[in-house]
Amino acid sequence: MTHGFTTCAYLGPEGTFTQAALHRLPPPGAGTAHRAFPSVPAALDAVRRGECGAAVVPLENSVRGVVPATMDELARAGLHITAEVEVEVAFALMAPPGTDLADVTEVLSHPHALGQCADWLAEHLPGARTRPADSTAAAAREVAEAGPAGLAAVAAPPAAGLYGLRTLATGLGRRAGAVTRFVRVAQPWFPPARTREDRTSLVVAPGDGGPGGLAEVLRAFASRGIEVSRVHSWPTGERLGSYRYFVDAEGHIENPAVREAVSTLTARSVDVRFLGSYPRWTGDRAHRPGTTAAGPRATAA
């Protein structure tokens, strides 16, 4: 089974952090085109429909936590993670030429970005309103289209050049060195080949066993020496207190111990959905030749 495909969807438009993430992932095949979508569900729907072979979407930020739209989509069946990448996120405030900080009355950005920059905005623009946008680059584009109207966007620094905006301030984020983890998602459940450092993601529903159910899940891995690096509860929506758990375990599903842990759980009627096995992001991959190139053709949504 190969993971070659021709079009990779991403949260656009051009200039999002997601696009930067996509360019840092090793291309899955020659001649891959990129296509921007206005939201995470739209990008993932294109994968579900088979219109795009894969999509790159944000999953979790080190300051603001998970991206709800991505968690909601992954909780539904039919999609699998085939790659991950972490990207450092640093934010700039940008506005049309002629706008100064004192002129700004409204700041637009993705809610995750507004959250990460809330302290800076409260200190430097206490009177300005904030308005959520579909992405940081969508905010920059809207601000550019509005012209000098007291609007500014919080976005990745390169977005200013892309949309003809002037940078009013940089380093807005609450924490220097903040990172966002992005995943590449595809339909096939065949995982990429095993490497030396892999991760397996699962969505687990232990049923109504309460906290004991989660403990059993963790024990299935711990008793086999498998490290669980992340557990995140996500509401099923059925009632308060009813959760699925996103579990990241170290190792590939082809690793006998990981496979055994999963089959032990399914044998005990724990609902386990395989979300993917893929190379764990170790940082240095970003510097390997061929993984940071400007990347293939981009097309606007």
Ligand SMILES: O=C(O)C(=O)C[C@]1(C(=O)O)C=C[C@@H](O)C=C1
């Ligand atoms: O809006 C973008 O540029 C995105 O790629 C989305 C997103 C997110 O969803 O968290 C990605 C990284 C940053 O944390 C802020 C926004």
